[in-house]
Amino acid sequence: MITYVLRRLGAGIILAVLVTFITYLLLAPSFEKIVRSILGTAATDANVAGRMQKLGYDRPVGVQYLDWLGGVFKGDFGRSLFTSELVGPAVTQRLGVTLSIVLPALAITVLLSIALGVIAAVRGGTIDKISQGVSLIGMLVPSLLLAIVLVLIFAVTLRWLPATGYAAPSSNFDGYLRTAAIPIFVLLIGGVANMAAQVRGAMIGELRKDYVRTLRARGMKNTTVVMQHALRNAVGPAVTVLGLEFLAMLGGALFIEKVFALPGFGTYAFSAALRGDVPVVMGITGFTVLLTVTINLLADLVNGWLNPKARLQ
Known part of the structure; x- marks a missing residue:
């Protein structure tokens, strides 16, 4: 029974990683649009690029996801982009x-x-x-x-x-x-x-x-x-x-x-x-x-x- 539970837990962790990674891939194309909505209509391209770099959205998607996943294993899911709450x-x-x-x-x-x-x-x-x-x-x-x-x-x-x-x-x-x-x-x-x-x-x-x-x-x-x-x-x-x-x-x-x-x-x-x-x-x-x-x-x-x-x- 213990082996069965451990096997199911392992499969569950793999499923969680796959689902969250696919979700991140689907969200990635809209990162620039989201940043523009945060900064407002008066934001310049330089402002948008600077905020993208600050948030880490200018890096490869795989690297971004691994950083997020590493934070999750530490109990850190990040902060809201709009309210800054944990x-x-x-x-x-x-x-x-x-x-x-x-x-x-x-x-x-x-x-x-x-x-x-x-x-x-x-x-x-x-x-x-x-x-x-x-x-x-x-x-x-x-x-x-x-x-x-x-x-x-x-x-x-x-x-x-x-x-x-x-x-x-x-x-x-x-x-x-x-x-x-x-x-x-x-x-x-x-x-x-x-x-x-x-x-x-x-x-x-x-x-x-x-x-x-x-x-x-x-x-x-x-x-x-x-x-x-x-x-x-x-x-x-x-x-x-x-x-x-x-x-x-x-x-x-x-x-x-x-x-x-x-x-x-x-x-x-x-x-x-x-x-x-x-x-x-x-x-x-x-x-x-x-x-x-x-x-x-x-x-x-x-x-x-x-x-x-x-x-x-």
Whole structure:
């Protein structure tokens, strides 16, 4: 298991280097334009060349990237070109806001998906049809539209929840629950629709296998067969796509944070991309890749714990 974890970590580091290098290559042609936007329209070519040299953008792209990567290994992600704030602490602070929305949504998604998938597969009939209908609606309704509708209902009409704003859970937990309730629900609805369908399909397949019929023939309770044997094997596919759902929620947070005025990772990324703030864009890319690798590794470890065949592979 240790060898497996180390191998996956190594592959994750290689992936992070490749993704960040490609991002830097894509940003490089716009460096001069970004510098001109910083200096303003009155800047001369000499001013632009001097600032390019000061920032190190006049050197070969490969050298620039290696300098950035060396700083990352030292914990230095550079400074924002526009605000001069350190990128590492700025991204970490805003990432905490986003994760306080994404992680609860991801956890609730897993629990609800397993519950709905198992009930639909075991009971069948009307319950199964309702579950499939809910999943279909969750897949078809755009998150942005759902967010606007929920704000109109719960914030504007009923006035139960605030329409915008954010309260940190560490300082005001009640305020956090009120401000995070709608964003969390909007993020999890699509995830539940996808993962519940995965669990349902896998459970139906497992319940039709010979070992399930054998266990039932031996007199084992149906609840034990379903929860301790069939579910353990069926939940693997859902866990496997957990990393993809995490990425989808991070992407969804970009729009959700704009709708609810949350000072999170998505809002910061959107502003940095519009301005062309190279150090911030690179820091956000690096953090995103590392988060994805970590979530995928955890999903593989959980899948290996649930399914001995996955451990052998």
